[in-house]
């Protein structure tokens with residue numbers, strides 16, 4: 001590879017080559033030791049070797065100047081990211097979106113984590129009734145808890161809400177007609193489309209009404225001897241305004257009774273408490289649906305309920321028992337980790353007084369503005385001490401619920417607004433995102449905005465601070481990709 005005649009001065013070439021840092025020196029640099037938590041050490045070592053080898057080759061060719069150590073480190077980082085796409089890792093959520101589907105929806109309550117550790121690090125009574133020593137269905141104790149919280153006769157846990165809908169329709173309406181309003185044929189993010197799920201279940205969709213208005217008479221006129229179910233879907237991720245009409249659960253239940261047809265209500269977000277008490281608009285609760293006489297109510301356990309991924313079916317015993325006997329149920333059953341987390345989360349609801357402290361999503365929703373403001377002020381003071389050149393201000397803004405829950409609801413918040421100079425806003429956001437742990441904010445009007453409402457604790461606030469300080473002290477361009 002050596003190009004003859006390229007260097008007039010062989011002596012200076014070897015001098016530059018001698019100044020290349022050693023593998024050992026680079027591996028000891030603070031920037032790279034940070035990476036050991038993220039990548040296997042052997043991968044970091046081999047990548048450092050490759051980058052240094054490449055550098056040697058380049059220096060033998062046209063480039064005469066040795067890049068600064070910072071630039072070498074960023075080459076190593078960029079190469080690592082290319083090689084080993086970033087791992088599944090912790091993210092600091094400074095987006096202000098509380099139930100962020102891409103970030104794992106609800107952060108789990110401490111009690112849920114403790115229960116997972118206690119039950120899963122050894123053996124647990126997953127499918128045994130300890131009072132008799134006989135085999136018992138999994139999740140039985142949890143289902144009793146759900147019934148007492150919601151007033152339902154029976155309950156069943158599956159892997160997620162999509163699974164509840166599939167199981168309910170397959171069990172009760174395979175080959176039969178299900179009547180649903182055109183305004184409720186929703187798509188939930190990540191390819192859950194109500195009409196498509198219904199088709200997969202073998203149910204025949206009978207759409208009634210129009211996009212904006214559906215009346216009770218529309219359902220009534222669509223009933224045939226082949227009708228199995230009247231379906232309501234809570235449009236949990238959008239809101240209809242203006243010239244609209246929908247039919248309530250009570251009205252539909254009354255119609256169903258006249259014709260001997262059950263009503264199913266896919267609630268989605270699954271509120272067990274009234275969010276109006278927290279200054280948000282009223283989200284239909286599971287209890288209200290049960291009380292209205294709805295036969296099958298389905299909802300997610302990781303949206304407004306604030307637990308792990310899961311789907312709950314609550315309602316009349318005759319329907320729930322049929323679903324339990326459906327062979328598909330086995331393919332949709334929940335694992336012990338989720339059951340342990342869900343049981344502990346539901347137990348928190350028995351002590352509603354303290355729910356605001358024990359349930360993370362509720363704590364974030366209910367956190368007083370003054371507290372966020374105080375955290376922002378402290379942050380700005382500390383940042384000004386550690387990186388005086390960074391221009392940061394506190395702005396008024398809004399956090400949102402997210403996760404397809406309470407659409408359009410905004411919670412007033414205070415935002416840290418950071419002037420990215422000398423970086424661009426995108427570059428600064430990239431550096432924060434590629435930090436370990438990753439930090440996600442948003443970009444608005446060429447500034448990076450961070451909402452501390454969704455940042456989990458003081459430690460995470462300090463992690464953001466240190467990451468920011470190093471973005472500005474590390475020099476321009478370091479660690480940035482594209």
Ligand SMILES: *Cc1c(COP(=O)(O)O)cnc(C)c1O
Nearest residue numbers: 160161162188236267268269300
């Ligand atoms: C979110 C949602 C679903 C899907 O729930 P997953 O738990 O994501 O499977 C289904 N129906 C409605 C109305 C929803 O809001």
